[in-house]
Amino acid sequence: MYPASFEYFAPATLDEALALLERFDGEAKVLAGGQSLIPLMKLRFASPRALVDINRIAGLDELTQEGGSLRIGALVRHKTCEGSALLRGRYGVLAATAPQISDPLVRNLGTVAGSLAHADPQGDWGSALLAAGAEVVARGPGGARTIPIDDFFQGPFTTALEPAEIVTEVRVPDPGPRAGGTYLKLERKVGDFATAGVAVHLSLSNGNVSRAGIALTGVGPTNLRARAAEEALAGATLDDEAIRAAAQLAAEAAAPHDDIRGSAEYKRNVVRIFTERGLRTAAAAARAA
């Protein structure tokens, strides 16, 4: 399978890349890891007139903690996250997600920011970053802007990005010293998309939940925040009853469909069980932190 023809550019600076996106006025796509875009182009689901390859732009591949937040540059690969001691510290939900993305070969090239921009409702990073309360930093012709992750996903494969904008980094606020998180994913085989997935983040303060982040993969038109479950946990003591109640609310927030991976009822039940397990794992990690 061959992609349709396109013009290819590999600019050395972000300004050049932005100028190219403006020039092609919505008909160019940004190429980062290419692990979703190239398959889509081969299947002719996407036939952009031009590709703007940002891999030769310096400085976009940094994964750092700065000024109270984690910064994931546009070219940070899944593999880098998988091996990051920084993520294993306070960003447990991200550390647990990285090794569950696709397979090792895809993780060598695919990027966190690219996965968000692609906005596949079955993408794993969307849920992890919703749970972590991230922000997406994008640059366009008018300068840079910060988009809260809750405003970012607008529908399947649809984001708040303008056609001439590039995600330059993803920021995750420091969740505080007593934080834990995890990501649970049910997949039929390595490399498959999630039948269902649940991302959980907890920040504790004096033994109670100061912030809970719960988000769901593969059970809606976008990654979904289980808001009612989060709100029920805020300020709560994390006992069995609170965990079971939150898990039930998360299952109710899911909007799954029957498909080859399972029935809607099954997926909703997976969400409930995974939320319960995820909360226990995240709580144990936060208490041990």
Add this chain to the structure above:
Amino acid sequence: MATAVQHGALTRQIAVTVNGTDRSAEVETRLLLVHYIRETLGLTGTHIGCDTTSCGACTVLLEGVPVKSCTVLAVQADGRAVETVEGLTPAGGLHPIQEGFREEHGLQCGFCTPGMMLVTKALLAENADPSEEEIRWAISGNICRCTGYQNIVKAVQHAGAKLRAEGR
């Protein structure tokens, strides 16, 4: 598709170091790396399996990193180093990884083998003495439908032991 290139905006001159040799060609921008390797360069050891980023048969090393060459454009490899299974074979005899696959019967039909061996090379470069679990994790993006993986794991262990004994 690599042979009849129309010059223009949809083509590009690329220079790639393939198995240590500098190669250059004018290619269509949409040419996939696997087709550049197989058709432009005639190196048919790199196989096309699923063509949908699922199987790993087309694995090559790009700057030492295993990637699926059906999901990389040839133009992305411009200025970079690619290693294919042909690059593994020394002037005489077999590379310890090839020897491992032969000694441990790590292949049956052989279709996944080039990809498996290149993933093995990258793994052993990073981790000279991987555990069975680490080996299974490293090859988890490469599908084999014959062996059940047992002998592939043994082949990787054999290769690791040989490379360690040789001090490399």
